[in-house]
Amino acid sequence: xxxxxxxxxxxxxxxxxxxxxxxxxxxxxxxxxxxxxxxxxxxxxxxxxxxxxxxxxxxxxxxxxxxxxxxxxxxxxxxxxxxxxxxxxxxxxxxxxxxxxxxxxxxxxxxxxxxxxxxxxxxxxxxxxxxxxxxxxxxxxxxxxxxxxxxxxxxxxxxxxxxxxxxxxxxxxxxxxxxxxxxxxxxxxxxxxxxxxxxxxxxxxxxxxxxxxxxxxxxxxxxxxxxxxxxxxxxxxxxxxxxxxxxxxxxxxxxxxxxxxxxxxxxxxxxxxxxxxxxxxxxxxxxxxxxxxxxxxxxxxxxxxxxxxxxxxxxxxxxxxxxxxxxxxxxxxxxxxxxxxxxxxxxxxxxxxxxxxxxxxxxxxxxxxxxxxxxxxxxxxxxxxxxxxxxxxxxxxxxxxxxxxxxxxxxxxxxxxxxxxxxxxxxxxxxxxxxxxxxxxxxxxxxxxxxxxxxxxxxxxxxxxxxxxxxxxxxxxxxxxxxxxxxxxxxxxxxxxxxxxxxxxxxxxxxxxxxxxxxxxxxxxxxxxxxxxxxxxxxxxxxxxxxxxxxxxxxxxxxxxxxxxxxxxxxxxxxxxxxxxxxxxxxxxxxxxx
Ligand code: B12
Ligand code: SF4
Numbered sequence: 276x277x278x279x280x281x282x283x284x285x286x287x288x289x290x291x292x293x294x295x296x297x298x299x300x301x302x303x304x305x306x307x308x309x310x311x312x313x314x315x316x317x318x319x320x321x322x323x324x325x326x327x328x329x330x331x332x333x334x335x336x337x338x339x340x341x342x343x344x345x346x347x348x349x350x351x352x353x354x355x356x357x358x359x360x361x362x363x364x365x366x367x368x369x370x371x372x373x374x375x376x377x378x379x380x381x382x383x384x385x386x387x388x389x390x391x392x393x394x395x396x397x398x399x400x401x402x403x404x405x406x407x408x409x410x411x412x413x414x415x416x417x418x419x420x421x422x423x424x425x426x427x428x429x430x431x432x433x434x435x436x437x438x439x440x441x442x443x444x445x446x447x448x449x450x451x452x453x454x455x456x457x458x459x460x461x462x463x464x465x466x467x468x469x470x471x472x473x474x475x476x477x478x479x480x481x482x483x484x485x486x487x488x489x490x491x492x493x494x495x496x497x498x499x500x501x502x503x504x505x506x507x508x509x510x511x512x513x514x515x516x517x518x519x520x521x522x523x524x525x526x527x528x529x530x531x532x533x534x535x536x537x538x539x540x541x542x543x544x545x546x547x548x549x550x551x552x553x554x555x556x557x558x559x560x561x562x563x564x565x566x567x568x569x570x571x572x573x574x575x576x577x578x579x580x581x582x583x584x585x586x587x588x589x590x591x592x593x594x595x596x597x598x599x600x601x602x603x604x605x606x607x608x609x610x611x612x613x614x615x616x617x618x619x620x621x622x623x624x625x626x627x628x629x630x631x632x633x634x635x636x637x638x639x640x641x642x643x644x645x646x647x648x649x650x651x652x653x654x655x656x657x658x659x660x661x662x663x664x665x666x667x668x669x670x671x672x673x674x675x676x677x678x679x680x681x682x683x684x685x686x687x688x689x690x691x692x693x694x695x696x697x698x699x700x701x702x703x704x705x706x707x708x709x710x711x712x713x714x715x716x717x718x719x720x721x722x723x724x725x726x727x728x729x730x731x732x733x734x735x736x737x738x739x740x741x742x743x744x745x746x747x748x749x750x751x752x753x754x755x756x757x758x759x760x761x762x763x764x765x766x767x768x769x770x771x772x773x774x775x776x777x778x779x780x781x782x783x784x785x786x787x788x789x790x791x792x793x794x795x796x797x798x799x800x801x802x803x804x805x806x807x808x809x810x811x812x813x814x815x816x817x818x819x820x821x822x823x824x825x826x827x828x829x830x831x832x833x834x835x836x837x838x839x840x841x842x843x844x845x846x847x848x849x850x851x852x853x854x855x856x857x858x859x860x861x862x863x864x865x866x867x868x869x
Pocket of ligand 2: 487488490495496497565
């Protein structure tokens, strides 16, 4: 942002930190899954502040952006840049989730030693401050290092933070949780194209709303962003979409936790439909919705018409007892099939979140429930996660207040690790059951079934296979939660968790070579087999449309029907489903969601 009257610079560095793997190395990829939406929001705010020269005409605000999930953050360069700027600078660690907090503090360490101002914001800080009676030790330690903590949302507050940092008057803590800002007219989120190019899908993100009206006990969103949903206006959304479109980006992940409960959903979709139909802007996008949203009049069809290709639905469990224990009363297992079929009929692919480790789960019941998912529900992808008491949730607060054990290492809170006790499973049983779900669901046999369903009556099988392969590869070979994943893992020897010894190159590199070969060789062979399987199904088997939507020999819900509260739809739902809308010809893969 060039400012002709400026005689000094103030450097704002925005970094979205990653986390550590079990060996203490930063989890990084050649291409990460998707751009960080929080980074886009903060970049939008910083660029807007720079344009308005909020620090005065003589100060040019320079904004730099790094996403650590795909980039090695050049710490030395940042320190030199801020020292030589004339006006100082501020390093903002943005969108810091609980699992990223230890890494964020380690990034801050050398910066604080160089006396550079650092602020951390995001769900860990906000969730803890919102829900806990007192500040947890990790936040206190960060403050003791001179790191500023920012709780709440930055719209309307970022200028103040910049001014305080510029004048050397940063406070220890900014807490705006009590007043969530309005989003209408807020600066447009944006990321420079070179940052977007380091992600796998040539796509962008946008939160068209924040908050969710439901009341799930494991959820942090309702406590941090609220149960009253705040929305961006159709004009705001159009502005963001057009700006990305000018950069050649037409694929989006609308990150709202529940797009269907955004009070402005219809006006936003109408606007997107207008952009497609009047101006020929071929948008495609992914949204998250709740499991009953398919009943909202016009929603499903308008989403399909506007270019929605995937929906992510929090199914969480097929057990009503588990759903009740989680306060997820809005999910009705007996409606799951009807709901999934409705999306399938308009050629919107479905992926669902499924939580392993609810109180009524056992190793056996989890295995049985995955069979239900495979055989009775026409779902394309499932993202399994361990139930974790995320800071910011009611579960976390209750466990803390009851003095129950929770692993103190926040780095483990990404949904792939067991971090607390279970009433019916040992930690090992639970952990094993979690990894087994991925193997069971993404077995070759079931991937074949998913592909046959697509060929028979639904979205393009190649599009689904791309996503299936990615999830299967990340979970089964890289052993990471796919939402934490990307394409081709990078491990940098010198980036290791604070307190862990730097390894000798003669130990590190041969081991790394072995890791790469033993992961990628079998994975490439597996993927080749799946590509062959799809070819066989498509060109040799040629399943007739609609016949194979769900394997007809599987009786509807034998496990579910055994319990009085559980019910399923008759199998005929699938056999007699109306002819689906013709699926659009666009066969490109889309970003996935979290
Ligand atoms: C999109 C998304 C993703 C995307 C991209 C991440 C991103 N930040 O964009 C992907 C797919 C990568 C992802 C992955 C995961 N995610 Co996620 N994700 C989200 C989601 C749905 C939207 C994020 C977003 O854009 N929010 C809107 C922004 C604007 O809000 P914000 O991040 O809070 O930022 C505002 C303020 O906090 C503040 N702020 C933030 N940082 C800073 C810094 C400074 C200096 C300042 C001044 C202000 C400031 O200002 C911002 C603007 O107002 C959120 C839920 C949610 N509603 O936020 C979950 C969420 C953040 N994810 C979560 C989790 C747990 C995960 C996963 C572990 C997967 C899982 N098992 O659920 C993985 C972890 C992977 C990883 N290491 O990132 C949790 C985090 C909870 C917690 N206590 O840590 C959330 C809250 C959802 C949940 N399940 O509760 N996720
Ligand atoms: S539906 Fe999703 S976003 Fe809403 S409260 Fe439940 S878990 Fe949270």
